[in-house]
Amino acid sequence: MVSVDSIQDLAELLQRLKARTGRSYDALARRANLSRSSVHRYCSGAAVPADFESLSRLARACGANREELLELHRRWALASAAPRETPATSTTDTPTAAGPPAATGGSLAATGTLVAAPAPAEEPASGDEAAEAAAPSARRMPRRYLVIALTLAFVGTMTTAAFAAKHWSREDGARGPSATRSAADGRLLFTPACADVVSMGQHDECVREVQRLLSQAGTTIGVDASFGPETLRRVTAFQVLADLPTKGVVDDATKEALYAGRVSLKTWSPAQVERRVREVFHEEPDLAVRIARCQSYLDPHWITPNTNGTRNWGVFQLADVVLDRYQGTPRMAFDPEWNIRTAHRLWADKQGFSNWPACLKAALPT
Structure with a gap:
């Protein structure tokens, strides 16, 4: 069962990556374009970011290889779904360098929440962080409520x-x-x-x-x-x-x-899914399999909730908006053949895997 232990598993991997660099929180924060307090919270298990991009930058600043990035994404996905016992709010990274962090978008907007915990006493919050905490804008408030709702696992x-x-x-x-x-x-x-x-x-x-x-x-x-x-x-x-x-x-x-007992949940095994992905994505079979495994662990019935109340479905985690575009339904998305073929259509339309940015970044060689 996924539990709060998943958050500690994520933090443990981040601590291990940090330890081998010998760098301080400040140094890693500068290299990853994050605030020091965010790096500390992620490494201590006090926070899980709302998207994978922040952790990807931090891991790369620690010199993580492709396998480590994929393992980090797996642990982040599980930690994002772990139940919390305390009220939670969304966490947004405030970079130490000028400019906002890169947007991620795509179909991997899984839930991410911050377990209420103070920042390290020796480090006051930055101006942007203090302003966000003191006076959240009207635009931030709906997202906060959505994340709280998703912490309850989209069962409002x-x-x-x-x-x-x-x-x-x-x-x-x-x-x-x-x-x-x-x-x-x-x-x-x-x-x-x-x-x-x-x-x-x-x-x-x-x-x-x-x-x-x-x-x-x-x-x-x-x-x-x-x-x-x-x-x-x-x-x-x-x-x-x-x-x-x-x-x-x-x-x-x-x-x-x-x-x-009239509904069957029997479906393809991961080996069958991988074999079919390689057949359909004959142009880039290895990369397609890595992305599918990153997205769903090759599970045809995998479901991920998004912070805006929508869901992603099946092997390639096709978002509701993608299903609408290709005249699909969640039931159709659970059919691995339809899901894989539709993902290939999306790949062809986009001329690449840009619809899966987080997993693409994790799957590419470092």
């Missing part, structure tokens, strides 16, 4: 659904129709032992039952009773393939579909 509807179910129970003196079924039919999720909505952050036998049913449907998932980002991805993928609203929470409709 969960609260409304849970409130409605509980309110209905109070009014009618009973749970919903499906929830009135007893344990006699062997469906644990519909017993009083389980909440009306099973969702992110829970750790109990009800989550284990959800994971067991997802595994039974054909997906690869850890059955550990903890509802973390992996379970969230699999639940969302199941809802897409079951033609249910993609809430990312297990409500009565999702429970019914899970027990019905």
